[in-house]
Amino acid sequence: MTANILTAKQIAEGIRNSLKNKRGNFPKITLASCVMGDNEAVRSYCASQKKWADTLSVEYREIVMDSNTSEKEAIGIIEDLNNDASVNGIVLHKPFLEGWNEHLLFESVKREKDIEGLNPYNLGELFFGNPLFIPPTVLSVLELLKSISIDLYGKNVVIVGFSNILGKPLSIILADKFATVSITHIGTFEASKLPFYLRNADIIITAVGKPHLIKGQWIKDGAVVIDVGIAKLNNKITGDVEFKEALKHVSCITPVPGGVGALTVAFLFSNLFKAAGMQKR
Known part of the structure; x- marks a missing residue:
């Protein structure tokens, strides 16, 4: 199986150019x-x-x-x-x-200035589907999934990590799209159940920051992997996923670096311009 490596540079440049066109406003x-x-x-x-x-x-x-x-x-x-x-x-x-x-x-x-979308008000509004701002990392993951035109309806999605920045808000948004979402965390890992969940996942989204936490052999053939984790291993930046081994199984995967991180700052500025527009009114 030949894996599609999802780099974010082109998407980020598209966002930057769009914001440049709005700057004159x-x-x-x-x-x-x-x-x-x-x-x-x-x-x-x-x-x-x-x-x-x-x-x-x-x-x-x-x-x-x-x-x-x-x-x-x-x-x-x-x-x-x-x-x-x-x-x-x-x-x-x-x-x-x-x-x-x-x-x-x-x-x-x-x-109105919470461009990270982490004020409890904004997180609460996200629960009802009407947030002022969505966290930039969440927007990055959604954009990468959109770029491969994947239908989320009924898909088994496993999120590794349950932070306010990503895991919690993303789980709500994906469930609203009728994906079947499983949240895994330190309790799942310590109970030795993480491989079980991952082997049944159509989509894996991980944001832990532990190098090579997720082994390639735990990933089913054809799965999509979005690796948000950033860590160091042997003085090199790497992600949560054992990348080379994962390539043997996945249909799509984001690299670290060059994947989600490159988009996060783009969506932060997209939220900034949105805030400026709201305040201008």
């Missing part, structure tokens, strides 16, 4: 990116945001909070950004500092 667009502490993955994501901001003539404000910043001070900074009419979108980068309340921080972001 706004005198100014500003993204505020809040970084808590020092994390290599966050630095890489911020660098991608800066590049996109430069190409789209977007003002990029990076607000760095160090270990001396209190949760109360962080919420004060977020509230200042909420009240700043020149700021169109706010990003809060995880991981947060130890002891900080994730729910409280995302709740502090004004929902």
Whole structure:
């Protein structure tokens, strides 16, 4: 079986060009990116945001909070950004500092500026099918599935990982499309049941961040694999899936790097432009 490797570069460029065409509709667009502490993955994501901001003539404000910043001070900074009419979108980068309340921080972001779609209001509206914003990583996965014209109706979809950023909101959206969704997590793995679920999956979507967690032999022939996980193995970036072995079985698979990650920043800016349009009205 010859696998189709789903790279995102062409899709991302299409989104970028579409946003460039819309840029003239706004005198100014500003993204505020809040970084808590020092994390290599966050630095890489911020660098991608800066590049996109430069190409789209977007003002990029990076607000760095160090270990001396209190949760109360962080919420004060977020509230200042909420009240700043020149700021169109706010990003809060995880991981947060130890002891900080994730729910409280995302709740502090004004929902009209919540371009990550993680304010509890937006997540609640997603449950009813009417969110202001959908998390960019979720949009990336949906776009990749759309690119291969797969009919989700009745498909067995296994999601590995149950985060607020991906697993939880994606499971709701896919179920709304009448896919049969199974959620797997650390409990599934520790009960040695993960291979069972994967062997019955038509579509596997994984976002754990553990290198080669998913073995190629666990994947049934013809399955579609979307690997959102990012990890390091022998000083090289890799995903959750044992890629070379998986190629022997899958019909389609995303590489790491070059797959979902390349689209996430594109949809973040798509949400930013949507926010700017809402605020303009």
